[in-house]
Amino acid sequence: MIKKTADVVIVGAGIQGCAVAYNLAKMGCKDVVVIERNTVSSGSTGRCGAGIRAQWGTEMNCRLGIASIEIFENLSEELGMDIGLHQGGYLMIAYKKSEFEQLKKNVELQNKLGIKSKIVTEDEAKEICPLLNTEGAVGFTFHQRDGHADPMLTTFAYAEAAERLGVKIYKFTEVIGIDVENGKIKGVNTSRGYISTRVVVNCAGGYSKEVAELAGVDIPTYSERHEILVTEPIERVSEPMLMSFSGNFYIQQRPHGSFIMGYGPEEHAKTHAVNSTWPFLEEMARKFVRLLPALKDLRVVRQWAGSYNMTPDAQPILGEVDEVEGFYLSVGFSGHGFMFGPITGKLIAELILTGKTSIPIHMLNFRRFERGELIREPAVV
Amino acid sequence: MADEKMEKDVVICRCEDITLSKIRELIKKGYTTPDEIKRLTRAGMGPCQGRTCRDLILREIARLTGKKIDEIPMPTFRPPTRPIKLGVLAQSEEDGE
Numbered sequence: 039m040i041k042k043t044a045d046v047v048i049v050g051a052g053i054q055g056c057a058v059a060y061n062l063a064k065m066g067c068k069d070v071v072v073i074e075r076n077t078v079s080s081g082s083t084g085r086c087g088a089g090i091r092a093q094w095g096t097e098m099n100c101r102l103g104i105a106s107i108e109i110f111e112n113l114s115e116e117l118g119m120d121i122g123l124h125q126g127g128y129l130m131i132a133y134k135k136s137e138f139e140q141l142k143k144n145v146e147l148q149n150k151l152g153i154k155s156k157i158v159t160e161d162e163a164k165e166i167c168p169l170l171n172t173e174g175a176v177g178f179t180f181h182q183r184d185g186h187a188d189p190m191l192t193t194f195a196y197a198e199a200a201e202r203l204g205v206k207i208y209k210f211t212e213v214i215g216i217d218v219e220n221g222k223i224k225g226v227n228t229s230r231g232y233i234s235t236r237v238v239v240n241c242a243g244g245y246s247k248e249v250a251e252l253a254g255v256d257i258p259t260y261s262e263r264h265e266i267l268v269t270e271p272i273e274r275v276s277e278p279m280l281m282s283f284s285g286n287f288y289i290q291q292r293p294h295g296s297f298i299m300g301y302g303p304e305e306h307a308k309t310h311a312v313n314s315t316w317p318f319l320e321e322m323a324r325k326f327v328r329l330l331p332a333l334k335d336l337r338v339v340r341q342w343a344g345s346y347n348m349t350p351d352a353q354p355i356l357g358e359v360d361e362v363e364g365f366y367l368s369v370g371f372s373g374h375g376f377m378f379g380p381i382t383g384k385l386i387a388e389l390i391l392t393g394k395t396s397i398p399i400h401m402l403n404f405r406r407f408e409r410g411e412l413i414r415e416p417a418v419v
Numbered sequence: 420m421a422d423e424k425m426e427k428d429v430v431i432c433r434c435e436d437i438t439l440s441k442i443r444e445l446i447k448k449g450y451t452t453p454d455e456i457k458r459l460t461r462a463g464m465g466p467c468q469g470r471t472c473r474d475l476i477l478r479e480i481a482r483l484t485g486k487k488i489d490e491i492p493m494p495t496f497r498p499p500t501r502p503i504k505l506g507v508l509a510q511s512e513e514d515g516e
Contacts, residue, residue: 077455084458190458270466270502294461314498323508334506339466340497 040208040230045069046237046390047226049213049249052083053189053376054368055241056196056207057383060117063203065391070200071235072207073228075245079193082243083376085312085344087266087288087300089279090377091128091184092153095144095416099353100151101397102381107183109380110192119195122188124293126277129158129166130179133284138177140416145179155181167276169332184279186290189376196383216253216365223253223364237390239366244310244345246369255359258350258407259370260308264300265318267341271295280329283417287325297336299326312343346373351412356382356402357389366390367404373418431479432472434465442476446483453477453494463494466502 045067048055051074062070074080090110092103114121132138141157148155156179163178164170197207208230215227216238225234242249244261272295279290289299299322319341327334349355349370359365368386371378385395406412426440437460445456453469453476456462462476463469473494481488 077452079458080454194459268464269505319499320508320511323505323511326505327509334509335504337466337502337504338499338508339468339502340464341499342495342497 040211040228041071041206041233042231043234044071044206045235046071046239047233047235048072048239048241049226050074050081050241050243050245051078051193051197051207051209052081052241052243053079053193053196053379054243054371054383055239056193056200057379058239058241058368058386059205059207060196060200060203061384061387062390063200063205065387067387067391068204070205071233072197072200072205073211073213073226074207074209075212077209078197078207079190082344082347083189083193083379085266085342086189086376087290088186088189088292088298088376089128089184089281089288089290090187091181091279093128093130093144093148093155093179093181093184093417095140095147096413097147097151098401098413099415099417100148100153102378104151104153104183105397106378106381109384110187111183113187113192113195113380117195117199119191119198121192121195122186122293124187125183125185126279126290127166127180127182128184129163129170129278129280131163131175131280131282131285132177133174133282135176137284141177141179144417148181153181154183155179166278167280169276169330170280171329171331180278186279186292192376192379213249213252216249218253218362218365221361221363223362237364237366239368239386239390241368243369243375244347246347246367250367250369253359253362253365255362255365257355257367257369257404259347259355261310261345262303262348263307263309263311263313263343264302264346264373265314265322265341265343266298266300267319267322267338269297269336270339272336275333276330285325287322287329289326289329296339297326297333301325310345312345314341314343347375348372350407351414352418353413353415354378354382354402355404356386356399357404359404431475432460432462432465432469434467435461437462437472439479442479443483446480451480451484452492453480454492457494468497468500469494
């Protein structure tokens with residue numbers, strides 16, 4: 039049987055849900071339940087591109103990005119499980135002059151905030167990645183502390199550490215109702231029984247909108263299918279994540295040896311579908327072979343897809359909902375939920391327990407859409 | 420003792436070098452689906468895409484949990500089934516048209 043009461047009920051056991059649960063327990067709030075329809079990291083988190091970076095174009099994202107990297111750097115030790123961290127850096131490649139101008143501005147902002155990113159020359163880019171074909175590129179930026187962490191291991195590490203502190207994670211359990219009375223959270227109805235609680239955190243990833251609807255709250259998130267593939271493993275031949283906004287790709291060799299890569303679809307269909315397509319395979323292969331021609335004989339072993347949970351300004355929605363006391367959102371990460379998870383998990387836990395956060399996130403509150411205070415981030419694929 | 424030694428020696432996933440003892444340890448910990456075991460160990464993520472280990476893992480889960488094999492959720496089969504060279508894929512349009 040599942041518990042009948044809890045101080046906090048979290049919906050979803052992806053990176054957000056598990057990181058919020060762990061941080062709550064670490065701060066002393068151990069009566070926490072995580073409800074997961076499938077299993078830990080089975081949704082967007084387990085399907086993501088595994089990149090982590092601080093090279094952003096807004097102050098807020100830079101602050102969140104570097105704070106998250108700082109947590110990642112000590113996370114294997116803190117959680118007691120190897121999370122597959124590899125900081126080979128992100129090499130940003132601009133193919134347009136205007137794009138390079140923006141990257142330069144981003145570096146300036148990043149440096150001001152203590153992020154040691156830099157503009158690099160073509161020769162330096164080739165030193166960072168000797169196999170790189172730089173044809174057509176007009177400029178590069180690089181930040182060594184960016185890189186890779188294993189999304190699945192990281193999430194399981196959070197989940198297991200949370201459980202050791204007393205958190206209960208119920209897999210194959212679905213939230214079917216959120217009970218609201220007089221504008222306050224009263225409980226959660228699940229496929230395995232009712233749990234009384236005053237606090238619910240929506241960490242439902244691709245299904246954030248549907249979960250918010252259960253509490254009678256209409257949030258402007260929607261899901262988009264993004265495809266990705268992975269190759270057979272080979273010896274280490276490339277350190278950095280190669281990324282370009284105009285080139286529309288990200289490609290990185292994982293610590294394990296395989297290359298993981300993806301790009302954003304030209305037409306973003308609002309869908310929960312996560313099937314794979316042949317055109318993606320061909321177009322991705324063309325991008326890869328153009329960029330790393332020496333690796334053309336590398337074999338693709340698997341392709342899949344996952345949901346980006348999007349918002350109108352491609353920035354997450356974090357914080358409590360005004361209309362429903364005790365209903366918190368940690369949703370709409372628009373493709374960057376894994377890399378921000380360690381810091382947002384901590385901040386949401388702080389917000390729930392103390393009402394304050396160590397890094398300001400009020401600008402990411404749900405009410406920004408009503409006020410028209412959207413955020414413009416120039417550094418997204 | 421003999422059984423323990425066998426567990427450590429028997430490789431279930433040859434692509435990723437995952438042993439029977441590792442699989443059994445995870446099942447006992449409560450990871451009772453092939454997807455969870457795959458995400459934690461990479462068993463089934465290698466070049467053969469689980470052709471060898473998938474059934475072996477299912478059987479171990481069934482044996483240790485007392486469930487029937489058809490009660491255990493199967494992992495998703497993902498394309499392209501057999502490894503294909505990126506260079507070959509990159510040329511496919513030019514050649515085909």
